[in-house]
Amino acid sequence: MGKVSHLVVADLGDGVFQSDLEGNTKKISRSTFLPFNTKLSVRPKSGIETLAAGYQFRFGSSTTFECDQKSIELYNGSIFVRSRKISNSIEIKGPEVKIRLSGAGTCLIDVEPNGGFKCVVMLGKIIFSMNEGNTVSILSGELVFTNLAENKFSDKLVVDLNHLLDTSFLISGFSNSQSFLDSLHSVSESQKITLSKTFNATVGNAKKAGSFEIIQESYSQKKNANLSAESLNVTLDPKSYKVTSSSPLEELLGRKPKRLSTTENLPSINSTTIHKAAEKTSPADQKKRPFPSRLLRGK
DSSP states (O other): OOOOOOEEEEEETTOEEEEOTTSOEEEOOTTSBOOTTOOEEEOTTOEEEEEETTEEEEEOTTOEEEEOSSEEEEEESEEEEEEOOTTOEEEEEOSSOEEEEEEEEEEEEEEOTTSOEEEEEEEEEEEEEEETTEEEEEETTEEEEEETTTTEEOOOEEBOHHHHHHHOHHHHTSOOOHHHHHHHHHHHHHHHHHOOOOBOEEEOOOOBTTBOOEEEOOOOOOTTOOBOOTTSOOOOOTTTOOOOOSOHHHHHHTSOOOOOOSSTTOOOOOHHHHHHHHHTSOHHHHHHSOOHHHHHHOO
């Protein structure tokens, strides 16, 4: 792992400020490097974007953090991480847990009320590891929490990328290249085709050490549903969705399937029937029909 120096390339609103031991604050201007081992605070309704070797970072509104040469410590708030190299690896520290991020892709990381992290991948494949032997690979549209009670990652959830693109300040609040936007929209459109149905539920916050919220409304097939995961214990509205006990063939036909016997409803075929069918084809018609090999050779 090499040294990660953050060069501020963009700031929104009031930007980011550093605080000294006496409590004095100083704004960090664009085109300067973030200082190491110094507490930094992004003001409300503001944000910054930084570049480092092989990385692009965005720090969201009301985010408090500290950088050193090989890691980022988040006290609260959220960050955007875009890793451009598969060999990249960086440590993200939180109030109650630390994780390692590696691989090539784009992800969002939020500090949760319980001191853990919520991680969602937008593009590519990101590998998160919490400790030795506890590693999870996350693809586009997948989300995990850090389970502090068991010191591992939660089961993967699937989020609506299209909705996330429209609502995330770390995505829509900053200037994005056209190629980056095209990639995001391409993945979100592919996800719509892949997901056959959605639960109109929203992933909430992780307030306890070993659980997280699922804010559920009623079941529907809306485009703006945030979550789709069959394994979740989400109670569905029985008026709008009912699990059928019929067989798949009965659902397809709309009735119970009926088995026909070998002789039922089949016309009788004898030598007279075959003779009459042969009479319908005259010798002149037979001459007009080309031999099969002529069809391949042409005229």
